[in-house]
Each structure stands twice: as structure tokens, then as C-alpha cells.
Amino acid sequence: MEIIYTDNLAKLVTNATLVIDTCVIVDTTKSPEFLALMRRMKGEYNAALVSIPAVKQEVLSVADNKKEYETLKESIKALDVVFLPSAVEDKFEREGMKFSIAMRRSRYVKDPSFVDKLLLAIPYLYRESVEKIFVVTSNHKDVPLDIFDRVGFIARDNGKEFSQVGIYKFNQEKFSKITQKI
Amino acid sequence: MSKNEFRQEIERARERQNAREYTDDEAEKIRQKAAKVFEHYESDMVKRMSEEMKDRMHGNYLYR
Numbered sequence: 001m002e003i004i005y006t007d008n009l010a011k012l013v014t015n016a017t018l019v020i021d022t023c024v025i026v027d028t029t030k031s032p033e034f035l036a037l038m039r040r041m042k043g044e045y046n047a048a049l050v051s052i053p054a055v056k057q058e059v060l061s062v063a064d065n066k067k068e069y070e071t072l073k074e075s076i077k078a079l080d081v082v083f084l085p086s087a088v089e090d091k092f093e094r095e096g097m098k099f100s101i102a103m104r105r106s107r108y109v110k111d112p113s114f115v116d117k118l119l120l121a122i123p124y125l126y127r128e129s130v131e132k133i134f135v136v137t138s139n140h141k142d143v144p145l146d147i148f149d150r151v152g153f154i155a156r157d158n159g160k161e162f163s164q165v166g167i168y169k170f171n172q173e174k175f176s177k178i179t180q181k182i
Numbered sequence: 183m184s185k186n187e188f189r190q191e192i193e194r195a196r197e198r199q200n201a202r203e204y205t206d207d208e209a210e211k212i213r214q215k216a217a218k219v220f221e222h223y224e225s226d227m228v229k230r231m232s233e234e235m236k237d238r239m240h241g242n243y244l245y246r
Contacts, residue, residue, distance in 0.1 A: 017192070023241035029216040039209060048192045058238055062223045075216035078209040082196045113234065129188035138241025163241065 003033045005154040012152050012167060013047045017130050019122045020051045020081050021137035022058040022115075024165055027156070028079055034156050035079070042080055049081045050122070054115045056083050084122075091125050092118055099124045102178045106144035116142045123170035135168040143168050147175050 006012075018041065028035040041047040056076060063069035092099075099121045103112055112120075120143065123133045134151065137143065143150075143166065152167040204212070231239070 017188075021241075022238050026220065026239050027241070029213055029220055032210055032213060035209060035213050036206065039206070048189065050192055050195075062219060062239075064223075068219045068222070071212070071215045071219055075212045077199075077201065078204040078212045080196075080201060080204075082192050082199065082201070084192070084195055085198075087191075113238070115238070126188055139237050141242050142237065165241070 002157045006152040013041045014045045016132035017048045019135045022055045023138045024136050025059050051081050053083050098179050101182050106146050108144040138165045
């Protein structure tokens with residue numbers, strides 16, 4: 001298994017908040033190297049891995065018996081992802097109008113699910129509370145590049161599967177442009 | 183909300199989850215078990231999964 005990532009990865013993730021998508025959690029189960037790298041982000045680089053309860057539920061929805069459910073639950077715990085409470089949804093309710101319109105106007109995504117929208121809104125909602133916050137996903141076509149920049153990536157290749165995880169940063173300038181005249 | 187407060191909010195949420203540190207060995211053992219769950223799932227359910235759900239679970243590797 002080979003893992004390749006951009007040179008800036010350590011600098012990017014040091015003390016950063018990383019918003020983790022479902023596919024990234026799934027990816028960590030497929031590769032010991034990728035799991036180790038994600039765990040290093042927290043242990044070595046002091047990054048906080050966060051997500052929303054809906055993402056956790058998407059992962060758990062795979063289980064078709066109690067044992068599988070508990071296994072997946074534990075694998076999420078071992079990754080140490082913190083699921084932010086419903087406060088994120090409340091905040092979106094209060095402050096998310098502009099972001100919602102921006103997503104609708106984006107020429108990159110069509111009909112984003114609420115999970116996608118909420119996850120992507122986190123860097124926007126907390127932009128003044130955290131210096132470095134990135135969305136980490138391999139679900140590239142749901143990230144609007146007219147609101148976000150891809151600032152790094154991690155690729156993993158095991159000969160069978162080739163996966164790329166993108167690290168996306170909210171871009172205030174792009175956001176202001178897309179939300180002009182709302 | 184200050185920068186510190188956000189980090190504290192994350193820490194509080196982590197405590198509520200009863201999080202604990204896993205050793206690398208423990209994490210790897212759990213990963214192997216979880217991988218089997220996904221193998222089981224993919225051998226069966228993926229065929230019945232919507233495109234949207236496939237993206238949510240496995241991402242998509244679109245180049246731009």
C-alpha cells in the first residue's frame with residue numbers, strides 16, 4: 001500500500017481543525033497506513049478531527065447486526081473523531097442562509113444533500129473562531145470550488161483501489177463573490 | 183466565540199463521547215474488524231446502493 005501526500009500536509013494540519021467526511025472514515029478501515037496517518041494528525045500534529053452526528057450515522061448504517069454495529073462504532077472511536085453536537089445545526093439555522101444560497105448558486109454542485117451542506121458549512125460557520133479549519137473528503141464532486149480551494153491531498157493506492165482524499169479550505173473572497181446581491 | 187472557546191467546545195464534546203486514547207495496535211485490530219464489515223457490506227449492499235450513497239461512502243475521484 002502506498003500513501004502519497006502533498007509536501008504541505010504537516011504544516012496544513014498542525015493545530016488545525018479537520019472536518020471529516022463519511023468516505024474518509026470508511027477509507028481509514030481499508031488501509032492501516034491511512035489509519036495511522038490520520039491518527040498521527042491528532043497525536044503528532046495536534047489536529048482536532050471533528051464531524052457531525054449524521055456522518056457517524058452514515059457509517060453505522062452499514063451494519064446489519066449488533067456485532068457489526070459495535071465494531072464500526074469502536075473503529076470511529078479509535079480514530080478519535082469528535083462529533084459536534086446539534087449546536088452546529090442550530091448555528092446553521094441561525095447563520096447559514098448565505099452559505100445555503102452560495103451552495104445553490106455554485107456551478108460545481110447540484111442538489112447537495114443536507115449532510116454535505118452542513119459539513120461544508122462548518123468552516124464557514126466557525127471561520128472567526130478557528131484559525132485553520134479544513135474539510136477532508138474524497139467526495140470531490142460535492143465540494144464547490146467556487147467557494148473552496150483544494151489546498152492539499154492524500155492519495156492511497158493498494159493496486160486495486162486508488163483513492164484521493166482532498167483537503168479543502170473555505171475561501172472568503174470566493175464566497176463574497178458568489179453571494180453578491182443576495 | 184473565541185478561538186480558545188471553539189477548541190474547548192470540541193474537548194467538551196469529546197469528553198461527552200467518553201473518548202479514550204487507543205494504542206496503535208488496538209486501533210489496527212479494530213480497523214481489521216471494521217474492514218471485514220465493509221467487505222461484507224460491499225459484497226451485498228453496494229449493488230443496491232444509490233449513486234449518492236456510493237459517493238457518501240466511497241467518495242468519487244473526479245479530477246478538476
